[in-house]
Amino acid sequence: MGKEKILKDIQDIATDPFAYIKAKKVAGKKAIGSPLADVPAEMVHAAGFLPVTILGTNEPIVKAGAHLPDNACSLARSNLELVLNYRKDTFDGFVFPQVCDTTQHLSDIWRMTIPADFFASFLIPRQVDRKSAKTWFYRETLRLREQLSGFAGAPVTDAALRESFRFYNEVRALLRELYGHKRAFPGTISNREMFDLIRASLFMDPADLIPLLKAFKKEMTEEKEEKRLLPVVLSGIAVEPMQLLNILDDLGVNVVGDELIVGSRMIENDVSENGDPVEALTARHFAKSPYSPIRDRGTRLYDHLVTLVEQTRPAGVIYFHIKFCESQDYDLPDLKQVMREKEMPMIVLDTEYQSVTRAQTKTRLEAFVESLYGERENG
Amino acid sequence: MADVKPGMTAKDYSRQLTKAYYEGAKHARENGKFIAYTTAVSPAELFYAHDVIPIYPENHSVMMITHRMTAELSESIERKGYTSHLCAYARSDLGFRELHKSPIGGIPDPDFLLACNAQCFTLTKWFEVLARRYNVPLFVFDTPQFIRDKKAREEIITYVEEQIYEMIESLETLTGKKFDFDRLKEVLEYSRQASILYKTYLDMASYKPSPISIFDALINMAITVYLRGTPEAVQFYRLLVDEVMENKVKKGIGVIENEKYRLYWENLPIWFKFKDHFNFLASYGAVILSSLYVHAWSYDFDPSNPVRTLAENYASVFSNVEMEERAQMALDLFNRYSLNGNFMFLNRSCKAVSFAIHELRDIITEKTGIPALVFESDMGDPRFYSESQIRTRLEAYLETLDQLAFEKMRQF
Ligand code: SF4
Ligand code: SF4
Numbered sequence: 001m002g003k004e005k006i007l008k009d010i011q012d013i014a015t016d017p018f019a020y021i022k023a024k025k026v027a028g029k030k031a032i033g034s035p036l037a038d039v040p041a042e043m044v045h046a047a048g049f050l051p052v053t054i055l056g057t058n059e060p061i062v063k064a065g066a067h068l069p070d071n072a073c074s075l076a077r078s079n080l081e082l083v084l085n086y087r088k089d090t091f092d093g094f095v096f097p098q099v100c101d102t103t104q105h106l107s108d109i110w111r112m113t114i115p116a117d118f119f120a121s122f123l124i125p126r127q128v129d130r131k132s133a134k135t136w137f138y139r140e141t142l143r144l145r146e147q148l149s150g151f152a153g154a155p156v157t158d159a160a161l162r163e164s165f166r167f168y169n170e171v172r173a174l175l176r177e178l179y180g181h182k183r184a185f186p187g188t189i190s191n192r193e194m195f196d197l198i199r200a201s202l203f204m205d206p207a208d209l210i211p212l213l214k215a216f217k218k219e220m221t222e223e224k225e226e227k228r229l230l231p232v233v234l235s236g237i238a239v240e241p242m243q244l245l246n247i248l249d250d251l252g253v254n255v256v257g258d259e260l261i262v263g264s265r266m267i268e269n270d271v272s273e274n275g276d277p278v279e280a281l282t283a284r285h286f287a288k289s290p291y292s293p294i295r296d297r298g299t300r301l302y303d304h305l306v307t308l309v310e311q312t313r314p315a316g317v318i319y320f321h322i323k324f325c326e327s328q329d330y331d332l333p334d335l336k337q338v339m340r341e342k343e344m345p346m347i348v349l350d351t352e353y354q355s356v357t358r359a360q361t362k363t364r365l366e367a368f369v370e371s372l373y374g375e376r377e378n379g
Numbered sequence: 380m381a382d383v384k385p386g387m388t389a390k391d392y393s394r395q396l397t398k399a400y401y402e403g404a405k406h407a408r409e410n411g412k413f414i415a416y417t418t419a420v421s422p423a424e425l426f427y428a429h430d431v432i433p434i435y436p437e438n439h440s441v442m443m444i445t446h447r448m449t450a451e452l453s454e455s456i457e458r459k460g461y462t463s464h465l466c467a468y469a470r471s472d473l474g475f476r477e478l479h480k481s482p483i484g485g486i487p488d489p490d491f492l493l494a495c496n497a498q499c500f501t502l503t504k505w506f507e508v509l510a511r512r513y514n515v516p517l518f519v520f521d522t523p524q525f526i527r528d529k530k531a532r533e534e535i536i537t538y539v540e541e542q543i544y545e546m547i548e549s550l551e552t553l554t555g556k557k558f559d560f561d562r563l564k565e566v567l568e569y570s571r572q573a574s575i576l577y578k579t580y581l582d583m584a585s586y587k588p589s590p591i592s593i594f595d596a597l598i599n600m601a602i603t604v605y606l607r608g609t610p611e612a613v614q615f616y617r618l619l620v621d622e623v624m625e626n627k628v629k630k631g632i633g634v635i636e637n638e639k640y641r642l643y644w645e646n647l648p649i650w651f652k653f654k655d656h657f658n659f660l661a662s663y664g665a666v667i668l669s670s671l672y673v674h675a676w677s678y679d680f681d682p683s684n685p686v687r688t689l690a691e692n693y694a695s696v697f698s699n700v701e702m703e704e705r706a707q708m709a710l711d712l713f714n715r716y717s718l719n720g721n722f723m724f725l726n727r728s729c730k731a732v733s734f735a736i737h738e739l740r741d742i743i744t745e746k747t748g749i750p751a752l753v754f755e756s757d758m759g760d761p762r763f764y765s766e767s768q769i770r771t772r773l774e775a776y777l778e779t780l781d782q783l784a785f786e787k788m789r790q791f
């Protein structure tokens with residue numbers, strides 16, 4: 001298989017995972033859906049199900065509006081729309097995390113309006129700066145294990161968990177390697193391609209994905225780029241619509257780092273395959289990068305971006321703000337200030353899942369990238 | 380603070396307490412005391428027990444809203460990059476910090492911040508902004524949704540209890556003083572008594588005609604919000620209950636004449652309009668009697684088990700339970716107060732209380748058979764309030780109730 005073919009296979013699933021999920025279901029797998037973020041896929045996988053991260057839809061909002069007002073964030077509305085309207089029969093059950101007011105209520109709406117055989121609230125701690133959060137995450141993960149065992153009709157064993165850890169660790173390691181390659185050899189993997197690969201790992205069974213990623217890795221070359229691409233760092237929760245990444249490719253920039261939730265945060269840490277598996281999942285949770293709605297230690301939310309910028313030395317930062325995400329709204333004015341102090345150019349793009357072609361966003365991106373090119377030439 | 384002097388009305392006493400409270404806060408530093416900002420729903424008893432002064436920026440924001448300062452304050456922070464769809468309390472507060480405008484001369488800066496997310500998530504982010512601004516510790520008191528699962532509840536309580544101990548440690552670090560659990564029990568005893576009396580007061584809405592409306596409840600809830608845990612709060616509610624009993628209940632005087640419709644109000648009030656709404660509704664023989672919101676401070680403390688009772692009470696507040704349970708809580712008010720109308724306000728400021736309102740309406744309407752009016756506006760920002768639109772909708776709703784009452788009569 002050539003590079004293009006492998007990529008196409010993965011990208012097809014990343015952009016429309018539902019044919020893949022359906023095929024898995026026909027083959028006897030049950031699909032468990034979870035909105036962002038922090039549901040341990042390994043636990044769902046070890047229980048014998050296909051864990052699927054629900055990443056919203058770019059299709060029009062038709063039904064969700066009757067349940068969530070228009071000042072609910074675009075992610076919540078498009079997630080609800082997806083399961084209420086477009087993909088009614090895909091999921092056998094849900095594990096639903098809560099991180100903010102919107103997700104807490106979305107959880108209620110979801111449970112009350114979408115029929116499913118299984119619904120488990122996964123009440124992750126909304127602070128990670130004290131010891132109690134660790135104990136709580138541990139207990140809550142145990143509770144999830146029990147609930148999934150109940151639905152599966154058999155206990156989730158330690159051995160099954162370790163097996164799942166191995167699978168997911170391998171996926172993460174491969175993705176990290178590819179990301180490293182992209183960083184070292186700009187132009188070998190495009191921005192859209194890289195994030196499609198990460199996205200695929202949020203839907204696909206690792207047993208299917210690993211061989212594809214390995215084959216893809218073999219095709220990697222150490223070519224030098226033809227024209228020097230401009231290094232940038234991405235921040236925010238998710239890049240939506242994904243077409244924005246294509247725009248970045250067209251504009252000649254190379255993403256050298258990111259702190260997106262649908263991005264590096266998904267692949268940055270592994271789960272230890274030794275010791276108490278629930279303890280290991282807990283440790284991974286607390287090693288993760290910060291996440292806007294979760295109260296982190298001190299100013300870690302900002303320090304993280306500062307460090308990332310220092311390590312990867314981008315020409316600029318592109319921040320993706322999900323429309324009506326109030327968590328990001330509260331972060332942004334101070335974050336802009338921090339970047340100004342560091343003399344790091346940053347642009348904030350207000351994004352909405354339903355606006356696939358927004359000329360204004362494109363124009364702003366173009367102007368930003370041009371100004372960065374200008375700075376590079378002058379500096 | 381101060382005792383009730385003979386001849387003093389509850390209103391006089393409340394004024395005096397409020398004045399003394401803000402004065403105390405203003406001079407806290409001179410008196411060697413620390414100031415903590417906290418959220419209206421939070422284990423504030425810990426502060427009173429440790430001699431730290433709790434201040435409620437939300438309360439201060441209500442004053443700015445009712446003095447119609449929010450639009451100006453909000454614009455000042457919108458220029459700094461905050462958006463106009465954030466909670467109007469947060470916008471008023473952040474704007475106050477920009478413009479230093481306040482109807483009471485402002486509130487002192489904090490030494491410590493406590494945000495309890497049983498009330499909402501917004502507060503944790505708003506306080507995070509303040510934590511950076513003043514470089515002071517922020518303690519997010521995390522109360523996972525109190526789902527209807529026995530085992531989960533037990534575990535949630537344990538998690539919350541652990542955080543109470545962590546909070547106590549933080550207070551000890553702040554002040555350098557050892558925490559006194561006996562004092563906590565004492566404070567909780569005051570909170571317990573004040574809560575019972577406050578609830579007795581709210582429950583006066585069950586009399587026919589009702590001697591109180593929600594607008595009275597909203598005015599009188601302030602004391603339990605910021606002074607529960609003090610003997611003065613107990614005295615105030617005793618005075619208030621006695622007063623309403625003597626002056627209204629015993630004489631059969633209702634809060635409006637010709638009471639026809641006894642209404643439920645979902646959500647917080649539209650603060651800058653509530654007097655107008657009251658008068659307008661009264662002209663139709665309608666009065667709003669209660670809301671889950673005012674009941675958020677009817678706690679049930681057991682001082683003999685202080686840490687557990689704090690955990691149980693604060694984790695289970697109406698804004699932190701599942702919608703089915705919240706509907707039950709509202710239905711309980713419909714039953715106890717014989718309510719026959721339902722205004723459901725979708726408050727743009729407050730996602731925490733507003734989202735899932737349609738699911739809530741469906742349950743309440745199904746169980747009571749009473750139609751509900753769902754309407755959207757903002758509790759604090761006149762820029763998002765359309766007088767004519769809301770009046771028309773309220774009127775149309777009251778006419779529907781008239782129509783239904785008429786049809787019911789005809790059936791007999
Ligand atoms: S954190 Fe923001 S994007 Fe995520 S669900 Fe909450 S409001 Fe929406
Ligand atoms: S009004 Fe709602 S969002 Fe605002 S502070 Fe109160 S509970 Fe939170």
